[in-house]
Amino acid sequence: DTGVSQDPRHKITKRGQNVTFRCDPISEHNRLYWYRQTLGQGPEFLTYFQNEAQLEKSRLLSDRFSAERPKGSFSTLEIQRTEQGDSAMYLCASSLLAGDGNTIYFGEGSWLTVV
């Protein structure tokens, strides 16, 4: 396994611009998660997919945020009309549905800075 891969690792954008992050989960992992982490805080759940179905969304996920996993493989997280409060690290994670004791494995994260 190559692990969970995220791209880009760092993004600096101007307020009001749109940004998109991509996540490639561990091969054959059918669950994919997005979390957000700000400095000094633990990761906060945003949303998760089982295959291509988005099963849960946090109230943190405002209308400006949208996540997709069109073919049940990679996922994208788009933030429209970015605000300075969106500056954070966006973590993607994946897991098998069963058989691995439900361990969730994380990627290296994508840092977003909104200026």
Next chain:
Amino acid sequence: AQSVAQPEDQVNVAEGNPLTVKCTYSVSGNPYLFWYVQYPNRGLQFLLKYITGDNLVKGSYGFEAEFNKSQTSFHLKKPSALVSDSALYFCAVRFNTDKLIFGTGTRLQVFP
């Protein structure tokens, strides 16, 4: 509501000494409990988990954790700390729903 508490923002320990990073949880029923470690500007690395069975769980890099149901705790321990163990440690709980709920993290500083 499910929650996890890490009561210490920072733990300082001398290299070679035992270390403990504390975690307590609040959840009804049987929780799945996890520890992750985060190095600067990196993602989270899985250390160990408790699902069921033996209350003492062994994980990566010589870490272990003890599940205590009566005290609703899952403290992370290591018999002999290394300077390279210095990092941010997160306890997390998973119950019924599929998402992890994280504590606020504890910074471990190991001094030479």
